[in-house]
Amino acid sequence: MCAAAVAAAAGCGDEESFDGDMVRPPSGFISTARSALGSGSTNVIYLRYADGSEQHTSDYDACSGTVPVFDCTFAPTLVECQSQIQAYLDQWFADFNVIFTLTRPTHRKYYTAVISSGGGAWCGVSDRVAGIAPFVCKDLAGGVAYAFYGGRNARETAVIVAQELAHLVGLEHTANPRDVMYPSICSDCGGFVDDDTAVVGDICDRSSQNSYKLLQRTLGAWPGGDKPSAFADAPPDETTPSGQSSSLAVAGCSVAPGRHSADPVLVLVLVLVFVLVRGRSRTGSRMP
Numbered sequence: 001m002c003a004a005a006v007a008a009a010a011g012c013g014d015e016e017s018f019d020g021d022m023v024r025p026p027s028g029f030i031s032t033a034r035s036a037l038g039s040g041s042t043n044v045i046y047l048r049y050a051d052g053s054e055q056h057t058s059d060y061d062a063c064s065g066t067v068p069v070f071d072c073t074f075a076p077t078l079v080e081c082q083s084q085i086q087a088y089l090d091q092w093f094a095d096f097n098v099i100f101t102l103t104r105p106t107h108r109k110y111y112t113a114v115i116s117s118g119g120g121a122w123c124g125v126s127d128r129v130a131g132i133a134p135f136v137c138k139d140l141a142g143g144v145a146y147a148f149y150g151g152r153n154a155r156e157t158a159v160i161v162a163q164e165l166a167h168l169v170g171l172e173h174t175a176n177p178r179d180v181m182y183p184s185i186c187s188d189c190g191g192f193v194d195d196d197t198a199v200v201g202d203i204c205d206r207s208s209q210n211s212y213k214l215l216q217r218t219l220g221a222w223p224g225g226d227k228p229s230a231f232a233d234a235p236p237d238e239t240t241p242s243g244q245s246s247s248l249a250v251a252g253c254s255v256a257p258g259r260h261s262a263d264p265v266l267v268l269v270l271v272l273v274f275v276l277v278r279g280r281s282r283t284g285s286r287m288p
């Protein structure tokens, strides 16, 4: 079936999903994770719309190689595309102590989502994988995740970005089609569901997951007031320039076991990948 606009855009029966969009980083990566962020500070998410100049130099990066340029097809300008995508992300992350920026932060740690187009072949993953993120069952307090199919429509792009970011924070896939963490690009979801839901493909010993509460517990609750716009020139001044991303620096693309042999330490476990929905029949067969 192809009820969703997203599915229609992707093509019935040939949709991407998140199957295999999580990859395990080196064991030493997480040791300095949350502590480097400090307690009580606002988390920062850096959204980088790929323009061909991406470099893999900071934090743990799920890919290496040349990132395909973000190609937006649903709005006339890049800023308009970004605005439409941002509207979804702002809504879905509104309750959490996190802000978005389109300008690379210069101090302390931050999460990064690189938004590209055309699939993840360049990163060595299947064309059906919608995105990828390093994943260790808990908050990485950093790391670089990718959306491979940005730009086809705003909502779909936001879903991919949101799920990959949530993987950086430690969330798994759930069986609730209204949850952003659903293992297909959800057509009915409206954010992170505040309900205990069965975990799909659990690797963290969780029988269920409340995506909303887990995000809130990890990132903290937004203290109130307006959040700064992602389109501001720079993110709010950070209090302490601690935990530079280089402290966790590990490069390499370990999306699929055996796919890269550059550093065997990196290739430990496959976890999350936003794989395209392969039609409802496939999805249904995977759900309890």
Ligand SMILES: [Zn+2]
Pocket: 018, 019, 021, 022, 163, 164, 167, 173, 183, 272, 273, 274
């Ligand atoms: Zn995923």
